[in-house]
């Protein structure tokens with residue numbers, strides 16, 4: 116598949132970055148980028164998965180991509196934006212995927228996650244993952260990217276951003 120030439124999502128921070136700087140997962144059109152100096156990761160997720168296998172494979176890709184970033188910048192912790200605005204209500208992650216998401220939530224280098232664009236069905240799924248991971252304090256659900264930016268600014272102030 117040809118590399119897409121434009122970002123399929125709205126984000127003013129990411130709009131300034133070339134397509135080549137993103138890790139892209141084509142099956143569901145996920146775009147992930149790290150801003151190491153400010154300890155921020157943007158995960159702009161795409162379409163919903165369609166069966167257990169695609170769900171597990173997507174989760175495994177997200178985990179492997181984050182693991183690469185975490186290893187490269189160890190032991191730095193990151194705040195992760197998870198943009199779910201492009202997915203619909205059709206998704207229900209596989210059991211394996213739920214386990215993988217719980218591992219991501221509770222990873223020591225995952226300082227905090229801010230999810231936005233969350234559908235009603237997704238809210239329920241997030242509750243399940245929170246239950247599995249026990250990482251309630253790390254995860255916030257907000258309405259839009261502007262509120263996510265506010266969370267990021269507050270977190271940065273508290274955690275004194277340092278360059279890596």
Ligand SMILES: [Zn+2]
Pocket residue numbers: 126127128129130157159
């Ligand atoms: Zn972005």
